[in-house]
Amino acid sequence: MNEQAFFQNIARRLGREFxxxxxxxxxxxxxxxxxxxxxxxGAPDFWTARQWGHRERLENFTLELGRLGGSARVYxxxxxxxxxLETLLQELSAPLVCGWGGEFxxxxxxxxxxxxxxxxxxxxEPDMAEPFTRADVGxxxxxxxxxxxxxxxxxxxxxxxxxxxxxxxxxxxxxxxxRIRTSMGEVWREIALRGLDPVHLPSxxxxxxxxxxxxxxxxxxxxxxxxxxxxxALIWDDVGxx
Amino acid sequence: xxGVGAGAKDTTTISGRSHAxxxxxxxxxxxxxxxxxxxxxxxxxxxxLGRWEEWRERGxxxxxxxxxxxxxxxxxxxxNARAAGAAVHFxxxxxxxxxxxxxxxxxxxxxxVAKSKSMVSExxxxxxxxxxxxxxxxxxxxxxxxxxxxxxxxxHIIIPAxxxxxxxxxxxxxxxxxxxxxxxxxxxxxxxxxxxxETFLAADIGMTGCNFGIAESGSVVLFTNEGNADMVSALPxxxxxxxxxxxxxxxxxDLEVMANLLPRSATGQKVIxxxxxxxxxxxxxxxxxxxxxxxxxxxxxxxxxxxDAEFQDVLNCIRCGACLNVCPVYRHVxxxxxxxxYPGPIGAVLTPLLLQGEEFADLPNASSLCGxxxxxxxxxxxLHDMLVALRRRAAQRKAKPGGVRVDxxxxxxxxxxTLFAKPGRYRLVTRVARIVQAPLARDGYIESTFGPLVGWxxxxxxxxxxxxxxxxRFSRMKQDVKVARQNDxxxxxxxxx
Numbered sequence: 004m005n006e007q008a009f010f011q012n013i014a015r016r017l018g019r020e021f022x023x024x025x026x027x028x029x030x031x032x033x034x035x036x037x038x039x040x041x042x043x044x045g046a047p048d049f050w051t052a053r054q055w056g057h058r059e060r061l062e063n064f065t066l067e068l069g070r071l072g073g074s075a076r077v078y079x080x081x082x083x084x085x086x087x088l089e090t091l092l093q094e095l096s097a098p099l100v101c102g103w104g105g106e107f108x109x110x111x112x113x114x115x116x117x118x119x120x121x122x123x124x125x126x127x128e129p130d131m132a133e134p135f136t137r138a139d140v141g142x143x144x145x146x147x148x149x150x151x152x153x154x155x156x157x158x159x160x161x162x163x164x165x166x167x168x169x170x171x172x173x174x175x176x177x178x179x180x181x182r183i184r185t186s187m188g189e190v191w192r193e194i195a196l197r198g199l200d201p202v203h204l205p206s207x208x209x210x211x212x213x214x215x216x217x218x219x220x221x222x223x224x225x226x227x228x229x230x231x232x233x234x235x236a237l238i239w240d241d242v243g244x245x
Numbered sequence: 246x247x248g249v250g251a252g253a254k255d256t257t258t259i260s261g262r263s264h265a266x267x268x269x270x271x272x273x274x275x276x277x278x279x280x281x282x283x284x285x286x287x288x289x290x291x292x293x294l295g296r297w298e299e300w301r302e303r304g305x306x307x308x309x310x311x312x313x314x315x316x317x318x319x320x321x322x323x324x325n326a327r328a329a330g331a332a333v334h335f336x337x338x339x340x341x342x343x344x345x346x347x348x349x350x351x352x353x354x355x356x357x358v359a360k361s362k363s364m365v366s367e368x369x370x371x372x373x374x375x376x377x378x379x380x381x382x383x384x385x386x387x388x389x390x391x392x393x394x395x396x397x398x399x400x401h402i403i404i405p406a407x408x409x410x411x412x413x414x415x416x417x418x419x420x421x422x423x424x425x426x427x428x429x430x431x432x433x434x435x436x437x438x439x440x441x442x443e444t445f446l447a448a449d450i451g452m453t454g455c456n457f458g459i460a461e462s463g464s465v466v467l468f469t470n471e472g473n474a475d476m477v478s479a480l481p482x483x484x485x486x487x488x489x490x491x492x493x494x495x496x497x498x499d500l501e502v503m504a505n506l507l508p509r510s511a512t513g514q515k516v517i518x519x520x521x522x523x524x525x526x527x528x529x530x531x532x533x534x535x536x537x538x539x540x541x542x543x544x545x546x547x548x549x550x551x552x553d554a555e556f557q558d559v560l561n562c563i564r565c566g567a568c569l570n571v572c573p574v575y576r577h578v579x580x581x582x583x584x585x586x587y588p589g590p591i592g593a594v595l596t597p598l599l600l601q602g603e604e605f606a607d608l609p610n611a612s613s614l615c616g617x618x619x620x621x622x623x624x625x626x627x628l629h630d631m632l633v634a635l636r637r638r639a640a641q642r643k644a645k646p647g648g649v650r651v652d653x654x655x656x657x658x659x660x661x662x663t664l665f666a667k668p669g670r671y672r673l674v675t676r677v678a679r680i681v682q683a684p685l686a687r688d689g690y691i692e693s694t695f696g697p698l699v700g701w702x703x704x705x706x707x708x709x710x711x712x713x714x715x716x717x718r719f720s721r722m723k724q725d726v727k728v729a730r731q732n733d734x735x736x737x738x739x740x741x742x
Contacts, residue, residue, distance in 0.1 A: 032324055046303065046502050116476065152516035164532070165479050187504055194497070204464075207523055210520040215472040217434065220387070220408055220434065221386035222282060228438060229445075
């Protein structure tokens with residue numbers, strides 16, 4: 004259907020005029036000039052006004068991820084976290100491990116661990132996706148985590164390939180405790196600060212809460228339908244306040 | 246839901262289809278079990294969150310505001326989605342939408358389409374359209390995959406294969422290439438996982454619906470528990486989104502409210518496992534993800550609800566299915582009896598509104614008007630009021646002035662008015678009725694599969710008229726009371742204290 008006519012019909016039904024030439028350009032409708040008035044935006048005040056401390060956020064995130072069937076471990080130092088990651092990878096004894104590349108490896112100082120387990124990093128080479136379709140374990144960081152729901156938030160961009168957290172059977176997330184926010188709304192406010200235009204907002208922002216699940220067969224809950232069957236969070240408590 | 250016998254095999258009415266459903270014991274037990282469970286889990290999840298009514302009210306306000314300003318927010322969504330590199334298509338009806346999808350599929354010379362669960366794609370019957378043109382379409386949501394193998398349609402918005410047993414599922418999977426499968430859920434799921442993984446990797450095109458479109462960024466938001474929408478939108482080279490035109494939210498802040506309301510209302514989960522926010526196709530610096538993103542925006546009767554004070558709010562719906570789980574009618578007959586893409590109370594309202602005409606005009610009758618659907622709705626759609634309004638409209642259509650059709654109901658009511666207007670007539674009528682009912686009444690109830698009241702008595706008891714009318718009993722009682730008072734008076738006189 005013609006774009007102009009589609010919008011005109013909507014506006015007319017709502018008792019308004021749609022600007023006659025709004026969709027006339029080959030690029031289609033442009034942005035509308037002014038915003039409609041709104042009494043409020045987003046969640047109720049009692050929700051957004053909550054102020055959780057560092058310890059409360061960390062404990063709640065750990066608890067909630069556990070309730071979803073995932074696991075979370077907290078380490079006081081980065082070295083201890085590396086030890087934890089090595090132990091976990093040994094236990095899993097996976098033939099093929101892949102991971103985020105780029106800044107993530109440097110930021111969490113993972114080069115040694117990645118080397119000793121021959122982890123295939125996401126290095127943004129064309130046609131590099133193939134090993135990722137066979138990987139058993141994917142190691143990623145996360146840009147944010149959410150204490151309310153045990154969620155990790157991954158902004159997929161260069162170095163941070165989306166397939167790393169999606170295709171393997173086990174997903175390991177390595178994160179700093181200082182990345183944990185109280186609610187989803189807080190995360191969106193920070194993402195919006197960087198800009199919601201296509202240059203600043205990546206093509207995919209994914210919110211992952213525990214392992215993949217389904218109850219489609221006689222209501223019987225099962226884990227690991229399409230996405231990972233296990234989600235482990237290894238948290239470096241980089242704030243360390245009591 | 247009246248009539249037995251002749252209507253039993255009629256599949257063109259909800260009444261006829263309901264009889265088939267009511268005869269299926271497994272279906273009834275499965276639907277009851279599942280809906281009970283979803284309902285209980287929802288209660289737990291909403292109590293844990295707290296201040297649920299405030300959340301509902303906020304959800305309603307956001308959706309109502311968006312729908313009332315849809316020209317603005319949809320325009321903003323479209324402009325931003327294009328700026329991020331998406332191609333946007335507009336479809337006035339199902340035919341135009343499926344033509345748009347087919348056009349993209351043919352241009353890409355695609356032979357395999359992987360799909361994640363989407364009610365709107367059911368609405369435009371895209372699978373059969375593509376298959377007619379030699380394109381294979383594979384449903385990847387576990388429940389949808391099961392019913393696709395069974396060549397059926399979803400019977401619940403959230404749990405499409407609610408009516409299938411694990412034995413049936415095992416047989417379907419075995420037919421699809423599974424070997425030595427037990428009926429164990431884990432084994433069945435493992436088969437589906439490996440089978441569908443091949444599909445994800447081989448598909449030329451991924452097709453999804455759209456839970457929410459975010460106006461301020463032009464993003465498409467998808468909710469799944471299995472992760473299949475992520476596979477479908479990440480692996481194939483082309484991603485097609487089919488969205489109802491009302492699926493827009495102004496901001497990400499508003500998305501937080503829906504992310505709290507939707508999973509709790511749908512399955513009683515505190516949070517959905519995967520919420521994926523997709524803005525345009527892959528960027529130049531990215532090496533994976535689709536190179537093309539197409540968004541097909543569908544009207545298909547939705548715009549006709551705009552500006553209609555009685556029905557505009559039906560566009561608030563976020564497709565959670567909570568109204569199905571609490572509906573006493575849905576719980577008995579299941580989804581297929583509705584004969585439409587959308588079952589339950591929302592289907593009984595939405596279907597006749599979207600598809601004008603007589604085919605689904607009887608759906609609003611499939612309700613007891615108890616209002617449980619409104620209580621359950623996370624965005625407070627007054628479904629029970631809408632059901633009444635739809636019935637009124639259907640009655641008005643029938644009773645057009647000058648119509649030759651004799652409406653039995655109208656005759657009955659005018660007869661009632663005439664007979665009950667005068668006490669003498671009333672007494673005469675009830676006296677006659679008491680004689681007529683005698684052979685049918687038993688223990689104070691009438692149960693009959695024939696006669697003028699069969700619409701009621703065919704499937705329920707009707708109370709019989711009492712053997713002695715109240716008026717007669719009252720005048721007798723008045724006499725008794727008078728005598729008793731006189732006796733009391735005498736007794737008091739004879740008491741010296």
